Amino acid sequence: MKIVEIDQVNMDMLSDLAPGDVMENLSRTWYHGVVVQDDSDERILAAFVFEFKNADRDDMTTEAEIIWTYGYGTEVYKPLLEEYCEQISAQKAVRSYFEFPDDEEHEGICSFLLEEGFKTSKSESRDVYVTVEDLSEMKLSKKEPPFYIKPISELTTRQYRNGIVDCLFQGRRGLVEDLAWISADWFEPDVSSCIVMDEKAKGFLLVHKTESGVLVVELLFAFSIDATKDLVELIKFAVRAAVEKYPPETKVLLRRHNDLVRALVEKLFPGRTGEKAIQGEREERRPA
Amino acid sequence: MSNFTGIINIGAILIIAVAFFWNRAETHEQNDDEKMFGRICIMAIVSALVRLASDTFLTGIPVDGSRLLRVVVYFVDDMIQLAILLQWILLVDFMLHHSRDHLKKETPPIVRIMLIIAAFDAVVSVVVLYSGFFTNLNTELAEFIRTLFFRHAFGVVELIILIWAFRKLAEYNTRVKGPSDYRGLFFIIPIVLAVVISMIIGRTMDLIPLAIGIGLLLLFLAMRKNRRFLDRESGFHSRAYLKLLTRDDKNYERAMGILIKADDPEGALPAILKEDQPEEMKIVRLNKNKYFLIGEPQPESILKLFLQNITDDAKEKGAELSVNYDIRRDNESFDNFAERLESSLSAASQP
Numbered sequence: 001m002k003i004v005e006i007d008q009v010n011m012d013m014l015s016d017l018a019p020g021d022v023m024e025n026l027s028r029t030w031y032h033g034v035v036v037q038d039d040s041d042e043r044i045l046a047a048f049v050f051e052f053k054n055a056d057r058d059d060m061t062t063e064a065e066i067i068w069t070y071g072y073g074t075e076v077y078k079p080l081l082e083e084y085c086e087q088i089s090a091q092k093a094v095r096s097y098f099e100f101p102d103d104e105e106h107e108g109i110c111s112f113l114l115e116e117g118f119k120t121s122k123s124e125s126r127d128v129y130v131t132v133e134d135l136s137e138m139k140l141s142k143k144e145p146p147f148y149i150k151p152i153s154e155l156t157t158r159q160y161r162n163g164i165v166d167c168l169f170q171g172r173r174g175l176v177e178d179l180a181w182i183s184a185d186w187f188e189p190d191v192s193s194c195i196v197m198d199e200k201a202k203g204f205l206l207v208h209k210t211e212s213g214v215l216v217v218e219l220l221f222a223f224s225i226d227a228t229k230d231l232v233e234l235i236k237f238a239v240r241a242a243v244e245k246y247p248p249e250t251k252v253l254l255r256r257h258n259d260l261v262r263a264l265v266e267k268l269f270p271g272r273t274g275e276k277a278i279q280g281e282r283e284e285r286r287p288a
Numbered sequence: 289m290s291n292f293t294g295i296i297n298i299g300a301i302l303i304i305a306v307a308f309f310w311n312r313a314e315t316h317e318q319n320d321d322e323k324m325f326g327r328i329c330i331m332a333i334v335s336a337l338v339r340l341a342s343d344t345f346l347t348g349i350p351v352d353g354s355r356l357l358r359v360v361v362y363f364v365d366d367m368i369q370l371a372i373l374l375q376w377i378l379l380v381d382f383m384l385h386h387s388r389d390h391l392k393k394e395t396p397p398i399v400r401i402m403l404i405i406a407a408f409d410a411v412v413s414v415v416v417l418y419s420g421f422f423t424n425l426n427t428e429l430a431e432f433i434r435t436l437f438f439r440h441a442f443g444v445v446e447l448i449i450l451i452w453a454f455r456k457l458a459e460y461n462t463r464v465k466g467p468s469d470y471r472g473l474f475f476i477i478p479i480v481l482a483v484v485i486s487m488i489i490g491r492t493m494d495l496i497p498l499a500i501g502i503g504l505l506l507l508f509l510a511m512r513k514n515r516r517f518l519d520r521e522s523g524f525h526s527r528a529y530l531k532l533l534t535r536d537d538k539n540y541e542r543a544m545g546i547l548i549k550a551d552d553p554e555g556a557l558p559a560i561l562k563e564d565q566p567e568e569m570k571i572v573r574l575n576k577n578k579y580f581l582i583g584e585p586q587p588e589s590i591l592k593l594f595l596q597n598i599t600d601d602a603k604e605k606g607a608e609l610s611v612n613y614d615i616r617r618d619n620e621s622f623d624n625f626a627e628r629l630e631s632s633l634s635a636a637s638q639p
Contacts, residue, residue: 056589148389161597162564168590169566169583180593197389200563223567225385226393 006033020211029178046071066098097281125274133248153189163201174219303501530622547629556605
């Protein structure tokens with residue numbers, strides 16, 4: 001068996017196996033992959049794709065999230081996990097975690113990770129899916145959006161860049177670990193909205209459309225004078241734009257990655273829950 | 289003219305005139321705060337003059353023959369009061385946030401409230417003039433009812449505005465880090481006192497002109513004190529601000545400092561810094577081409593990104609930057625911190 005580290009150059013190795021949503025991320029800064037290949041025919045036997053969290057932050061510890069796995073059997077998982085551990089150790093990650101759907105496909109890997117010291121539990125997924133149709137049923141006022149709420153397509157490159165730097169300076173990056181380097185066009189230009197005051201971007205609701213067509217709310221943050229009120233306006237704008245632009249069946253993913261988002265989702269879509277999922281985590285050895 | 293109204297309004301005019309002319313004498317090229325301050329001073333003086341004139345004028349003529357005139361004069365007086373309140377709110381807002389767009393955002397709801405009050409005032413005035421109900425009463429009673437109606441309505445508006453102003457100040461004090469630009473409470477306190485005293489002595493809002501006068505004078509003194517910490521040419525803080533920051537540094541105990549030395553023949557850097565300045569950062573202009581940026585410590589990668597952005601923007605405008613940054617040491621004064629960065633930058637640039 002041969003272990004290969006996946007990078008931007010050889011990421012196409014996984015193109016037949018990994019879903020489009022995983023593939024599109026592999027070229028991003030903090031996404032990494034490892035595969036185990038058969039020595040004889042170079043067939044991929046197993047693979048991990050994972051993302052580093054807080055890797056560029058001095059004030060927080062680095063973690064790694066296993067995003068996607070492929071393969072079956074301890075004999076292929078073992079070398080894969082070893083290589084994964086080496087890579088995360090090099091990045092000084094102190095914790096690994098994952099969340100997989102609670103289904104047959106993930107039973108094998110979850111049992112293996114449990115044997116390898118991961119603490120696992122079954123509970124509701126952090127992800128809540130709604131549809132554009134659900135958005136259209138939200139009771140919103142018919143008033144025109146205020147003058148300071150604009151789609152990001154109306155921002156200059158410099159305004160966008162400075163607004164993002166401001167978010168980063170305040171430690172906010174939503175789900176986008178590489179927010180500093182990702183360009184504005186990665187986000188949906190007419191649905192993603194921003195607060196523009198005195199010609200400066202002072203808050204964003206950034207939405208990315210994945211390869212599979214799911215709209216993911218990647219960042220919701222405002223630092224304008226009336227930030228709380230303005231956030232509501234950002235949401236209204238994005239909801240209206242999404243209802244106008246996408247078919248009703250389009251899925252929207254709301255990831256409840258902190259308590260604020262959890263509370264917001266509960267307020268906007270009371271009673272909505274996530275699918276059944278298996279979560280797991282393991283403290284990694286602190287590098288010397 | 290009643291003695292009380294006369295003293296209050298003449299006192300207000302004198303106090304505001306002192307603040308206005310003192311401000312004019314000390315500032316040749318006025319910044320936005322000072323221009324707004326000048327405008328509100330003029331409006332406050334006009335308002336006090338109108339009150340004085342209307343009171344003097346109406347006291348001198350018989351009540352029966354002047355009902356229309358009284359109503360018109362009171363209405364004009366109230367409209368001027370409304371305008372000054374509007375201007376007052378906008379001044380407070382601008383001085384707290386320095387945002388023209390925020391003013392634009394705040395103005396319509398305030399104007400709407402003002403228009404409702406104005407309409408109410410106008411309706412009451414017309415009712416006083418033509419209503420059979422009022423004409424059946426003796427004129428003084430009608431006048432009393434009318435006064436009760438809109439003076440009290442007006443008093444409520446003023447109270448709402450005060451609550452609004454307090455809310456803004458509280459918001460400002462929690463949002464703005466480091467020494468405050470203006471001690472807003474100084475100029476709000478006299479107005480609150482005036483409202484309370486006026487209500488206790490049963491002359492609703494009569495002390496307001498004087499209170500606005502005292503408030504404006506206090507505001508002027510705060511602005512004046514603040515000028516030492518302002519670099520008027522760029523609009524950033526001056527070097528003196530570093531001492532203030534050292535003294536009042538609860539929010540910057542762990543601070544990051546960035547020293548920028550510019551070869552900037554076109555003088556483009558202030559505009560670039562203003563545009564690229566992160567919300568949380570303070571900018572101090574040490575001298576013509578040296579700037580000191582103070583903020584919370586940031587991850588190296590984010591800091592580098594920010595510096596790269598400024599360097600690129602400066603290059604585009606023909607300016608070359610040398611940059612040095614570090615974390616402030618324990619108990620190090622901001623002056624020494626800036627000097628340390630400056631000297632290590634100079635040492636690094638020696639051949």
